[in-house]
Amino acid sequence: MNARRFFATALVLSTLLTACSSDNEPKTVTMLVYDSFPIKDTPLQDALADFTTDTGIKVRLLTAGDAGTMVTKATLTAGNPEGDVMWGVDNTLLSAAIDAEIFESAPVQVDYGDVCVNYDIAWFEDRNVAPPATLDDLVAPEYADLLVVENPSSSSPGLAFMLATIARYGEPGWEQYWTDLRANGVEVVESWDIAYYERFSGAAGSEGDRPLVVSYGSSPPAEVIFAEPPRSDAPTGVSEGTCFRQQEYAGVLRGTDHPTEAAQLVQFLIGERFQRELPLTLFVYPVNKVVTLPEVFTQFAVIPSDPFSVDPAAIAAHREEWQDRWNEIVLR
């Protein structure tokens, strides 16, 4: 093929390709999600399909790592993002994400949940001991050697639980609390699944012998929903006075090619159609007040009236320092 023919062909091809991506085609909006967000065949996908039917905008989901990794990536690519919308920045990462200017405008809250101590109901009933209710209880002698927690440096529920103690006891009181907790025989593991399945005794099929674990306020309904054979009561309960509130946000990413469509999608994410699917797919609570919770949630989940929280800006400023301090106190 001579050069002129080559360029002519290339020109025709490129014209064809441009024609294919012209305005008549439905726009596709890409949403970045953390890797525990299901990518196919769940009610969330049905809701997104309804969005496409109503607006003509297609939604593509991109997953990459946990929430922390997702925010790191967005920080590196700020202004030239991998997608148009991001789902799931939580309040421990929010401030860093906003400082890095990854969002076009302020992100909106889409859901919330709690990280709380869960207990093995049968274990405490068998021994006629009341399960702990507060953070104070956990350092009491009757709960010695019973609790397993995750390392806040490597696990997001671990981080949330450490933040709960910081919110409750302040600086430097939280350091003394962890010294006491250590003296009371707290066990530390690296990840939630090791804590919950290998060390905790309450989850169905778990191998552990410790009746207290740092998990989620929505873990008990999950135990009921996924029990096999089905069961009508939860094997685990939640210590209400130990909870840290996690909020998740979504927003339009700065540098998107489809700002209007992306904003439309974010509006849809906080609408009733999408929000009502959240509890049974992501095990978080909807922010939309119109939505009613499924019965299994009202029955077995605990939504504490006064959970602990820490200002996102303070988390961003002190997280590493707190984690290092925690390491010195608990692990050295």
Place this chain on the structure above:
Amino acid sequence: MAGPVERDRAALTRINALPRWLVPALAAVPTVVLAGLFVLPLTTLLTRVVRPSSIRDALQLPGLAGVLWFTLWQALVSTVLTLAIGFVPAYVLARYRFVGRRTLLAIVTVPFMLPTVVVGAAFLALLPDSWHGTARAVVIAHVFFNIAVVVRLVGAMWAVLPTDLTAAARTLGASPAQVLRHVVLPLLRPALWTAATVVFLFTFTSFGAVRLLGGSAHPTLEVEIVRRATQLGDVDGAAVLSILQLLVLAAVVWWSARAQRRGVHALGGSAHWRHARSRRERRGLSAVGAAIAIVMSLPLVVMASRSFRLGDQWTLTAWRKLGTAEVRPGVTLGVDPIASLLVSLRFATVAAVIAIVVGGLAALAIAAARRRGALLDVGLMLPLGTSAVTLGLGLLITFDTAPFDWRASWWLVPLGHALVAIPFVVRATLPVLRAVPNDQRAAAATLGASPTRAWLAIDVRRIVRPLAAASGLAAAISLGEFGATTILTRAGTETMPVAIARLLGRAGALPRAQGFALATVLLVVTAVVIVLVVGAAEQEGLFDARRH
């Protein structure tokens, strides 16, 4: 002064001199791959995020010296133990032919391929509670995961070791121990060095096993890098530590590449495998084989058994409900096992093809270039010693503008897998190539073959078998790869390890059991790939042996 022998050798080398263009032609593709997908992304990341102050900050992190020391210490201990223990299965599998040999080979290899997140949980269950979170647990896990490297790399060499040499030594009155020490070990030296290097690289940069089994008190450099990059958003700190890690490992690889070249002996003669003849030999072989099989498969059996366990009973429910079916009205798990299996198989095939082509070319180039091949040799090993997170972030910001905006391209993932597999292909091939005796080439020259023709007939033919064997390894590496994959963004292309991690990461008996069911599928698929490819490779080898 050069004696007559050296002069002869020099003359031989000259006669066999390959055309000048050959080495650059062979090295072109591997060099471009290495430069474009490894050097460029890393330098982009470094120049974009690292400032002089971040180097100072990162190097002054409290506890860094302790982390470095533990990383080095556990890697050395793990490497020595893996070599010592892996020696036995390497010998048995390379030298003997017996019923169930391929299965044994698969059992030994599979742990290396499976993601740690899968086997790690079962491993934890098998260790006594008091060992959890100890350095001992880390070392044991490292030996278990890396035995395959010794069996593969040392075994490949052992299988072509001429048996007439050892037979001659025995005839001359050497005891088996003396034969091992004075004949076999020196001949195996290059392969032993190679295996030691690879195991060291893996254990030095190990993440999953250290986190799962070593607990919080024993972070390694890699654990700290991942924490900085993904939890603290401190990418510049992570990048500096990655470079520190890379420098340490580059030094080790360089040193070992030199040691490996020094130990090379040309191997002529033919290799035979044997069947156990006497009753005693048969019994010994069965005992050793059974012991290896039991020890290596125990964690795998525990893992598989968990997929049949729901609550307190044994059941097939997790398997029956595997897939997209609703587990409760309106509740699905959003994991499609068949789709993820197909994605994994597709990635594995692509990764294996890339690794074989690039790795095969590289091995030929390195061998033909002799001393000057060291740079490419060491360069191709480095991706093994690089933090997957750092490399992933580098790729992300390097290929982010049109026409090189590849961030959402699916093939970036198998390409990343191939980058990890290429060194294995080179390692498995190079010792065999270096052992090609010069007199074979001389004979070809005498018979009138041009150097290039002789090279094609002798060198290129020799690598077919190791290449075929390495392709199985490459495919299996891709099947189990977890680290780099999770960084590279993808749409609708969820690999099996990612799907498994998602199932194991949530509360509830059913998702948990299904996670283990999916892990069992991955285990079986990996084992089948190994058995099939190794089988094909060995038939090819048999065919060659008969023709000689």
